[in-house]
Amino acid sequence: MSGKVITITSGKGGVGKTTASANIGAALADLGYKVVCIDADIGLRNLDVVMGLENRIVYDLVDVVEGRCKLRQAMIRDKRLNELYLIPAAQTRDKSAVSPADMRRVCDELRKEHDYIVIDSPAGIERGFQNAIAPADQVIIVTNPEVSAVRDADRIIGMVEAEEKGPAQLVINRINLEMVERGDMLAAADVLELLAVDLIGLVPDDQDVIVSTNRGTPIALDNKSRTGEAFRNIARRITGEDDVPFVAMENSNGFLGRISKLIRSGN
Amino acid sequence: MPPEVQIKGIREGLLISFSQGDWPDVEQALYEEIDHRGDFLKGAQLILDVEDRLVNAAAMTKLRRRLSDQGLSLWAVLSQSPETERTAQTLGLATRIHEGEADEGPGRAGDEGEEALFVRRTLRSGANISHPGHVTVIGDVNPGAEIIAGGNVLVWGRLRGLVHAGAEGDEGAVVCALDLSPTQLRIAEHIAIPPEQNGQPRPEMARVQNGQVVAEPWEPAKVLS
Numbered sequence: 052m053s054g055k056v057i058t059i060t061s062g063k064g065g066v067g068k069t070t071a072s073a074n075i076g077a078a079l080a081d082l083g084y085k086v087v088c089i090d091a092d093i094g095l096r097n098l099d100v101v102m103g104l105e106n107r108i109v110y111d112l113v114d115v116v117e118g119r120c121k122l123r124q125a126m127i128r129d130k131r132l133n134e135l136y137l138i139p140a141a142q143t144r145d146k147s148a149v150s151p152a153d154m155r156r157v158c159d160e161l162r163k164e165h166d167y168i169v170i171d172s173p174a175g176i177e178r179g180f181q182n183a184i185a186p187a188d189q190v191i192i193v194t195n196p197e198v199s200a201v202r203d204a205d206r207i208i209g210m211v212e213a214e215e216k217g218p219a220q221l222v223i224n225r226i227n228l229e230m231v232e233r234g235d236m237l238a239a240a241d242v243l244e245l246l247a248v249d250l251i252g253l254v255p256d257d258q259d260v261i262v263s264t265n266r267g268t269p270i271a272l273d274n275k276s277r278t279g280e281a282f283r284n285i286a287r288r289i290t291g292e293d294d295v296p297f298v299a300m301e302n303s304n305g306f307l308g309r310i311s312k313l314i315r316s317g318n
Numbered sequence: 319m320p321p322e323v324q325i326k327g328i329r330e331g332l333l334i335s336f337s338q339g340d341w342p343d344v345e346q347a348l349y350e351e352i353d354h355r356g357d358f359l360k361g362a363q364l365i366l367d368v369e370d371r372l373v374n375a376a377a378m379t380k381l382r383r384r385l386s387d388q389g390l391s392l393w394a395v396l397s398q399s400p401e402t403e404r405t406a407q408t409l410g411l412a413t414r415i416h417e418g419e420a421d422e423g424p425g426r427a428g429d430e431g432e433e434a435l436f437v438r439r440t441l442r443s444g445a446n447i448s449h450p451g452h453v454t455v456i457g458d459v460n461p462g463a464e465i466i467a468g469g470n471v472l473v474w475g476r477l478r479g480l481v482h483a484g485a486e487g488d489e490g491a492v493v494c495a496l497d498l499s500p501t502q503l504r505i506a507e508h509i510a511i512p513p514e515q516n517g518q519p520r521p522e523m524a525r526v527q528n529g530q531v532v533a534e535p536w537e538p539a540k541v542l543s
Contacts, residue, residue: 202461202462203443205442205443205444205461205462206443206444206462209442245461245478247440247458
């Protein structure tokens with residue numbers, strides 16, 4: 052088996068990388084794949100909290116890299132899904148504790164026994180980001196429909212291309228439906244026009260996400276949630292499933308309807 | 319003993335000359351030298367000094383193609399043989415270089431035939447292009463990207479980043495784009511912040527008129543002056 056390494060990054064902080072990582076990882080595992088999530092945000096770890104695994108941490112990524120434990124020992128099995136694991140970041144160190152070569156080595160070992168390795172990248176364009184994309188086979192950029200986040204996404208896409216990890220794929224997160232209807236939010240079409248990359252997900256702004264992250268239960272596992280469905284759809288697109296519809300988050304004449312048509316027409 | 323290949327960097331590019339030997343030997347030695355240096359020479363503009371060796375059109379065409387396969391461009395062939403010189407001219411190659419004595423005054427970058435940098439990709443935020451001559455981009459220039467050019471800037475796409483044409487003081491420089499909506503536009507010493515644009519974008523050209531940067535819709539009748 053040779054698993055695929057998917058790095059989730061954004062440039063800007065606070066756009067929802069960690070939430071996306073936890074949910075995409077959970078959704079992939081829910082589809083029956085063997086998944087490992089790696090928190091590459093050393094010093095500011097969060098993924099363990101969002102996945103609800105904080106209290107089980109014994110060893111972390113830095114322990115693996117520095118040889119204090121075996122890779123297997125740092126892998127925390129998820130409470131709900133048998134084939135979902137987390138390798139947490141160290142909280143007491145910083146980004147320099149790990150090198151891009153270390154990340155490639157860890158991922159090469161994980162590839163042997165897992166289908167997907169999902170890496171949660173830290174914000175920024177420095178060492179932490181370099182570490183996170185070094186082993187990537189596929190890079191997913193998370194952005195929000197606002198100018199500053201899009202600007203940073205553009206920069207990151209350029210850097211991903213320069214590292215020859217492209218073409219990156221885009222998740223537009225936190226689309227506020229009321230604001231969209233009022234015309235107060237940057238349209239997803241504008242975002243796509245500027246960034247000129249493939250769209251892999253549209254995720255609505257949803258207060259339930261905050262509740263679920265606080266509780267440590269990825270919303271992707273809630274079958275009733277539309278936001279969860281948006282993440283599950285991303286996972287299905289990652290697995291190569293064609294024609295996964297973009298969730299109709301409003302009536303189909305609205306702009307998301309238009310966008311999904313735009314995308315399905317092969318854009 | 320194989321001919322020795324000398325490579326010297328001059329303003330126009332890399333000047334290549336040979337110690338002795340006939341063309342076929344010299345040609346072979348050049349290929350070996352290029353293979354040996356690998357990517358180091360990639361993208362370079364070459365000036366070949368063949369002295370009085372006779373190089374016919376077929377040989378020169380072959381050489382040019384072979385060099386371009388390696389990512390090198392043959393710009394000039396210098397020769398004391400009138401015949402070789404004529405061949406080079408027929409193939410559109412330069413046969414004279416004016417080492418170091420070219421005029422450097424303002425306006426130079428606007429001269430015809432001046433070298434331009436050709437960029438065939440979208441420049442994303444953080445990208446930076448600096449070039450003493452003209453810059454041509456096929457693709458978009460996104461906000462956060464920068465182009466600094468000594469000459470004109472032409473963007474076949476949306477220009478939304480920062481652009482500085484005539485950066486060495488050439489007030490005659492222009493900036494053209496299919497959609498001219500830069501974050502900031504500079505020509506020589508003049509700085510302009512274009513107003514928000516509404517409606518359908520159209521091709522425009524910006525230039526300095528009466529000490530101000532003005533942008534006008536492109537009309538086919540207008541020629542670069």
